[in-house]
Amino acid sequence: MIYGHDPRTGETVGAALPETDSAGVDRIVSAAAAAGAAWRATPAAERAVALEAVADALSAHVDELWRLADQETALGEGRLRGEVARAAGQFRLFAEVIRDGGYLEAIIDHADPSLTPPRPDVRRVKQALPGVVAVFAASNFPFAFSVAGGDTASALAAGCAVVVKAHPGHPNTSERVAKIVREALPNPDLLGLVQGMQAGVDLVKHPSVVAAGFTGSVAGGKAIQKLIDERETPIPFYGELGSVNPVVVLPSAPAKEVATGFAASLTLGVGQFCTNPGLLFVPEGDELRKAIVEAVEGTTGGPMLAERIRDNYLGGVERLSQLQLLAEGKPGEGSWAVTPKVFTTDLDTFAAKLPAIGEECFGPASIVVTYRDVADLRPVLERLDGSLTASVHSTEPQEAAEVVEVLGRKAGRLIWNGWPTGVAVCWAMHHGGPWPAATTTTTSVGATAIERWVAPTAYQDWPEELLPDELKDANPLSIPRRVDGRLQVS
């Protein structure tokens, strides 16, 4: 049986939930596959209405949902209400995305008999992958990266059915969210939920599963990739894994604002963000150092999401203790509470300890690396692993040029005078990056996340009456298309 736990007490909360056995996984995936076949053929306009119904249902249940999730995560009312709104907002964004239709990348090349060899009529459009998408929920966002998170919303939007493997950190929240979403969908089987580690294994190996989304650790991601490699038919694996999110503070940056911003970003949600700033490069000097110490000492920790996550954090802090402790916050309250800790070292020492010292420590811990000259940064930044984000603090853009060139190859999102926590859900967002930040070049947040669940088909000399509406000459769906080489917006 699976139990939720209250991070404040360590005690179990909610119902005892059975682990889904292999027969159960097969039943749930098969039901999703059957429902998905009709969903894939459902016009985008109807799918959009269903997505908005899910958004409405989530919003309507926010009072109940935040309380349930707070019991299992201790993330608090403000954050959890905001996260339900964010999850609902993602369903609304994807409704907009599929009404727009640009993501289908429809292309029409009319026949050209004058060419050598003569060119047939060729038309291409993307369509939902024909099968079920497996989603592995994250621990740290019980709504926005879980059962009703961005992977689920984007896959449903694309026209796929989804089966989620619940995160053990919030099993009751997962069950409740699944019920709400299922009731809002035209066919409840379009969203399945399985519980338990073995169920995750069975899920990703199921022949009806055509892709998998994952948000979690590098080790977890590698384990799922290994299971996928054992499949008879490989499937795409969209994993968002580890990230240290380097922040480079340049000499012109104002010390006070940097220090307070850093401490706030570091300790938000007890540091449990994949975008937590784990590395801060700062110029040598007392002013910024003192400001950071003061700001960090003003923070307070809190309970982490799970006992294992707390233990991993303590292990990470132990590893960082080879460096000098610069500052720590006040301990948080609760069984699984931890204390924010910031360590420091100079650039040479840091470089000598790479790559191990550059690995993510999930939680409110960070390393402040001091440098003498901006020009010294480049070779060290060059050696960092890929991250979801890299940030630069500066009031003089020209001073940043060289640093920016390196960071642009190390991270999926570059932030100017800001902090990596907080990922806007919008058309332009890219939440991914070079390995190990992500396993592919795609994003798990923002409009283009839908690209993961579609694949192109080309139609050659195909009769108009059998063409998908997206490719008919009259463009009955009024979607953007490239026709004979020219992009057209209707």
Added chain:
Amino acid sequence: MIYGHDPRTGETVGAALPETDSAGVDRIVSAAAAAGAAWRATPAAERAVALEAVADALSAHVDELWRLADQETALGEGRLRGEVARAAGQFRLFAEVIRDGGYLEAIIDHADPSLTPPRPDVRRVKQALPGVVAVFAASNFPFAFSVAGGDTASALAAGCAVVVKAHPGHPNTSERVAKIVREALPNPDLLGLVQGMQAGVDLVKHPSVVAAGFTGSVAGGKAIQKLIDERETPIPFYGELGSVNPVVVLPSAPAKEVATGFAASLTLGVGQFCTNPGLLFVPEGDELRKAIVEAVEGTTGGPMLAERIRDNYLGGVERLSQLQLLAEGKPGEGSWAVTPKVFTTDLDTFAAKLPAIGEECFGPASIVVTYRDVADLRPVLERLDGSLTASVHSTEPQEAAEVVEVLGRKAGRLIWNGWPTGVAVCWAMHHGGPWPAATTTTTSVGATAIERWVAPTAYQDWPEELLPDELKDANPLSIPRRVDGRLQVS
């Protein structure tokens, strides 16, 4: 040493070429990486001019090139001249693609302080992967899928340097083409060439390699994927592997045209196409059967590209000999010549022998599967592996509806009353499909092949002067962009 061989005689031709040793691979990849750093920062307009210079250089050397390739492949003047033109045409198409800029998928979301939480300014654009693309050349297209093939053209267009592992079937042609392309590029190191199997291993494991393209067998693709799995940093692997290209002939199709079209497509280039029609489903009945026998008996085989390819074909034919031989062509002339062979069986027998009987036999061999009722086809088609193409022959679109639904999930390109050989290089082409046709949802032919070598970066609150031109408000490059949710074509 590596030698080219004349398929007509089995004798060696051309110079003895050294295998590239590990130090050589490292030197070539490192030089490519250095050249690539500048190339990646080169404006698209300049890259486009360079691509056109390559196209011009290939065209200018066609007289020399076809002769050289003919010695090593026996594919003949007409085909090889056409293939040089096709390779040059691919470079021209990608020049057009990067001038257009739509593939960059530039998106701008201006800041919106009225939202909760306030949204920062977020802008996203795709950029070349920062490093070297490894290309594994194919045996069967010494120009269009080899050193100067679509993988190379699209990767150079994207802004990546390329190192090609030459196919042992045409080593001298590879060297000559590499020299021509290198001389036409602004920096010859943008294209490297390595020879030998171990060089391929060293190449795909090199830390500066950021992606790999491959056209070849399922076994070859799996071997390269395994090498990639052993890398410290995984890289995307874009493989185009096996494909049987099912063709469904419906009762309304004209027997005579089908039979002659089939025989021609089957034996074109001695059947050495990844789009060769390996499976033909036909209604029971004497007329079509007789027409096929007559058409196939009118064909002539020829020498295959390599001794190993010939041996594999003979092994495949041996495997198909468990079915009834329906017809065979005349044997071709030359050391490595083979005979076109068509086997036949009924739908039930075929289904009973799946999946083994459904595997590709590379060369001019095919299976004619007879069916009684169109409705019987669906469950059998459902069990086929993924293919690059699926074709339907019919004069009554309504008769095809059910078959088309299945085939649409089994192939990347659907062809109406046509044959799969011949892949038009255009904006809408999709040359890919479900595993094992391809390892990802991308294409290796057509304009969108460039998508494989780019990755998005998002810029948050980024200063205008540090933004890439593609994302500046004034749109100085006049590229298509989505601004605040609306796609704009300038």
